[in-house]
Amino acid sequence: MTAQILDGKATAAAIKSELTARVAALKERGVTPGLGTVLVGDDPGSQKYVAGKHRDCAQVGIASIQRELPATATQEEIEAVVRELNEDPACTGYIVQLPLPRGIDENRILELMDPDKDADGLHPMNLGRLVLNEPAPLPCTPNGILTLLRRHGVEIKGAEVVVVGRGVTIGRPMPLLLTRRSENATVTQCHTGTRDLSAHLKRADIVVAAAGSPHLVRPEDVKPGAAVLDVGVSRNAEGKIVGDVHPDVAEVAGWISPNPGGVGPMTRALLLVNVVEAAERSAG
Numbered sequence: 097m098t099a100q101i102l103d104g105k106a107t108a109a110a111i112k113s114e115l116t117a118r119v120a121a122l123k124e125r126g127v128t129p130g131l132g133t134v135l136v137g138d139d140p141g142s143q144k145y146v147a148g149k150h151r152d153c154a155q156v157g158i159a160s161i162q163r164e165l166p167a168t169a170t171q172e173e174i175e176a177v178v179r180e181l182n183e184d185p186a187c188t189g190y191i192v193q194l195p196l197p198r199g200i201d202e203n204r205i206l207e208l209m210d211p212d213k214d215a216d217g218l219h220p221m222n223l224g225r226l227v228l229n230e231p232a233p234l235p236c237t238p239n240g241i242l243t244l245l246r247r248h249g250v251e252i253k254g255a256e257v258v259v260v261g262r263g264v265t266i267g268r269p270m271p272l273l274l275t276r277r278s279e280n281a282t283v284t285q286c287h288t289g290t291r292d293l294s295a296h297l298k299r300a301d302i303v304v305a306a307a308g309s310p311h312l313v314r315p316e317d318v319k320p321g322a323a324v325l326d327v328g329v330s331r332n333a334e335g336k337i338v339g340d341v342h343p344d345v346a347e348v349a350g351w352i353s354p355n356p357g358g359v360g361p362m363t364r365a366l367l368l369v370n371v372v373e374a375a376e377r378s379a380g
């Protein structure tokens with residue numbers, strides 16, 4: 097038996113088609129959602145991700161606002177672009193592509209953003225709202241993972257979930273989403289300081305592998321039938337994506353998210369959801 101696929105590509109396509117109708121309805125009310133992106137430097141990976149986001153926007157009818165700065169841009173120059181997007185009524189939501197070049201204070205840039213235009217859900221105000229159970233744009237990757245599980249009928253309520261990683265975009269917010277009353281999962285967060293990762297993984301009904309450590313999750317550590325989400329993005333010598341989950345895990349797991357084609361497309365789809373929801377709120 098081999099695991100069933102948590103098909104991020106197909107699920108993202110379904111979400112985008114639902115959004116197309118909501119965007120059309122907004123336009124009839126005179127509001128066009130617009131996604132802004134701020135890209136600093138010329139990292140090919142970042143350029144590719146940002147290009148993908150604008151392609152998604154075009155598909156659902158969201159306007160694109162692209163701002164690019166050279167790798168030599170100063171803190172003040174990046175902040176000026178952020179202030180400009182805060183003021184721009186055509187920009188209903190935006191992201192600052194991370195990471196920013198060395199020497200730039202990333203947190204200061206994020207704090208300067210208008211929290212109501214935060215399409216990533218990573219502004220400190222919105223992370224605070226998440227902790228306080230207040231409505232807020234949700235971090236795209238954790239929300240994408242949750243949506244992927246829900247739409248494949250994987251039971252979250254009561255599940256033992258192990259999150260591997262404690263990064264700001266996935267590891268830290270993921271347990272906050274999973275432990276809401278609406279989800280009711282039980283979460284263990286593991287990280288590089290965890291003494292016995294295998295022991296935790298073996299008990300998990302759902303594994304979210306977001307450590308950025310190639311093939312960290314091995315088949316002998318996975319409970320038969322578990323759902324395993326591979327969020328890791330490392331690259332091998334040929335430039336191909338290597339995930340945090342060993343390919344043989346598919347022989348043991350009940351569900352597995354391919355990588356690519358799993359969590360990545362879902363992250364992009366949930367970004368669009370945040371943009372459309374912000375525009376709907378601003379339309380009243």
Ligand SMILES: Nc1nc(=O)c2c([nH]1)NC[C@@H]1CN(c3ccc(C(=O)N[C@@H](CCC(=O)O)C(=O)O)cc3)C=[N+]21
Binds near residue numbers: 145192337
């Ligand atoms: N402010 C900010 N927000 C982000 O959401 C953000 C960021 N900065 N910095 C970088 C990471 C990375 N990230 C990805 C999103 C989609 C794919 C994706 O769709 N990947 C495709 C394949 C892409 C390929 O083949 O290279 C897939 O998994 O199928 C990948 C990576 C968003 N990030």
